[in-house]
Amino acid sequence: MHKQFASVKTSLPGPKAKEWLERRHGAVPHGVSYGTPAFVESAKGALIQDIDGNQFIDFAGAIGVNNVGHSHDTVVNALQDQAPRYIHTGFNVMMYDSYIELAEKLADLAPGSFPKKTMFLNSGAEANENAVKIARKYTGRQAVVSLSGGFHGRTLLTMAMTGKVKPYKYEYGPFAPEVYHAPFPYNYRRPDGMSEEAYTDLLLERVRDFFITEIDPSQVAAFIMEPVQGESGFIIPNKKFVKGVYDLCKQHGILFIADEIQTGFGRTGNYFAMEHFDVEPDLVTVSKSMAAGLPISGIIGRQQIMDDANPGELGGTYCGTPMGCRAGLAVLDIMEKEKLNDRAVIIGDRIMKKFEQLYDKFDIIGDYRGIGAMCALEFVKDRSTKEPDKDMVGKVLQQARERGLIALNAGVYDNVVRFLMPLVITDDQLDEGLEILEEAIEASVVGEKVN
Template identity: 50%
Template sequence: MMDKQVNKNVELHKRRERAVPRAPYNISQVYVDKARGAKVQDVEGKEYIDFAGGIGIQNIGHNHPKVVAAIKEQVDQFIHPCFHVAPYESYITLAERLNALTPGDFAKKTILLNSGAEAVENAIKIARKFTGKSGVISFDRAYHGRTLLTMSLTSKVKPYKHGFGPFANNTYKLPYPYYYRKDSFLSNEEYDDRLVEQFNHFLMLEASPDEIGAIIMEPVQGEGGFIVPSKRFVQGIKRVCEENNILFIADEIQTGFCRTGKLFAMENFDIAPDLTTLSKSIAGGMPLSAVTGRADVMDAAEIGQLGGTFGGSPVACAAGNAVLDVIKEEHLVDKSRVLGEKMMKLLQEMKERHDVIGDVRGLGSMCAIEIIEAEDFKQPNPGLTTTILQACWDKGLMTLKAGTYGNVLRFLPPVVIADEDLERGLAIVDEAITENK
């Protein structure tokens, strides 16, 4: 008598529960075997269309051949002598390219690191050193990481901050626009102006400008629910910074590398940040991050004050340089814009069919829908959102949720996704809503 076939996903998850703490949350119990482009195959052989992209790290697609080749070539030469001990050309080349590509018509320098949180930590260190001021401002619903300082800058308490205090001193929060949920009697322009004015009031009532060294902003809030600010708001915040000698840090960790229809999201707002933090899609999945910024600001730290053993590893730098080649050669900035237009059109049509979709929003190919109670206008519906999410996975679509209320479905498909896969993926979302609302 034959034994009942063992489900590999189930068995792997049992092993995971025995060997790994519960805190590193898994969105699913699907274990990956292979991935290429916008498709992922699990250990059971089931194929998925990927609308998650590793939370935005796969803008050029999984296992791009050029990136894989660059990694293999570098591994054959050397793996890691440590940049602080024996430097190498690929680090310098990638720094030069990021200096040239990030917004701002001024001299820039770049330090390479390992993770997004590490980039944010170092950007704050640099800003404090340059300005001599320790205060740092972030925004409501912001997400900047899970280390002590980045957790302090992050807005959502559960799950990110609960029980982990005390937090870093001299961190503050300002309101960030949320046009779908603003007071209806205000125009968007009036709303923006009020929020910017609150920054001025904060500098009079809460902390003096001579105490605030930097403000950090996501050009589009990621974990906060794919909230897109207006150019008027972003430029207003930058203007107040300039008037008060406060550095403006753009957190482009999720929005960078052609996700928003531009190479970097701040280009949509005609803003040149003083410092920019980069990671996620910078190296096609290899651990790499960067802080790129004004040369005079970046040089404020003294010799030996910045760095880390594995920062800017040769293998990650090889991948990063290959990613920039792919973006240019395959015109992925243009493709991201076209992809976003297609997504927004199809999602708007979906909204017309389903009264549980309260809002459709996005910038470039960074798009989302907000799920609400149909009978109660704008009332968040996190339960239905979770049900829809699970139905999508069951039907072969990897996707994610986000937002303060857990009621936003966010879509980050690789920019290289084929039209038929994009349309099938959105059709799965439509089916999941239809069957569960």
């Protein structure tokens, strides 16, 4: 295949990157990981250029941060307009209009046919932590329930809510109390011979039993759920499960928090992934692609719930910075004008057709799945046993990088390759990236057989 966009001139890391890697290892802690042994020079749309002259097609999007692409002109212009006027005054000290305008727009867009209000924070973890604070304040209850396999952040409380041990929780306890984990459906790994409907009914029954064996519902402030589990490998629940949990929450006066940090802003073909499941969350947390790379997050929630906290109980020094708010408004403008929700569906259809071909070609692919442009491949050693193949994922990602494609791993067993390409990617760039992926799998399989 003739490559138009991916151009790897030197093996990774290149000579300039090697110098910076040495400095990086001397200055940055070992616990801060990196996926690509390269340093960026520039990035535009779905392409990244490194300091050694290599160009990559980006299927990672800074872990789902760049749905509108790298350095979109509309975002850049908004920041250039804002910076000379003022960079930061602190919304708690001197307010600014962009905060209000972004809050109004997100409240209008979020699911729910009721009055909503919005507040801003700095990161996804901080949004989830504050959502729990708000839920506890409103309900007067302490417990919070998350789902097995879910990822909600790396702070003390969000680590406790996260449903995977390594690398997020291992040796970092003790964790925040009054956090419980209920089961979440992993349909690919349901018991052999069991239908998806029967499996869903079983898990919903276990959630109901959870209120008998683990915690009484009268003590639970909130359930927090990712509409599609991100770090666990893009695990997609069916509508019946999500609605079943939601109905249980309504029955017992428990608030339902939708963690839309990775799924929001068009990734699944809607502004919010919960729109696929026909539920109206009490609180929605957002970040990542919200501002095209600027550090900002938010909580959108029912007005009466959001208003229960007293002045000064919510906020922070940098929460909802002017630069972040302006970037957020620019993102919403781009999404509307360029119809990125529709584009996500088109991208997803194109990816899934390719995945079907790859599944037929390579028996190391156990499952492929997606919703909108949130798509993933799960690798196994054997399709009948479904034994996860973490090592194969590492080889595929390395082979892809050497050919000019950046992608990410994920999964409960670290055996999933996930795709979070910018939604502004062109068809030619997307197709070339998928062809590189196929080459990378081929090379990894051949290498496995030779070794």
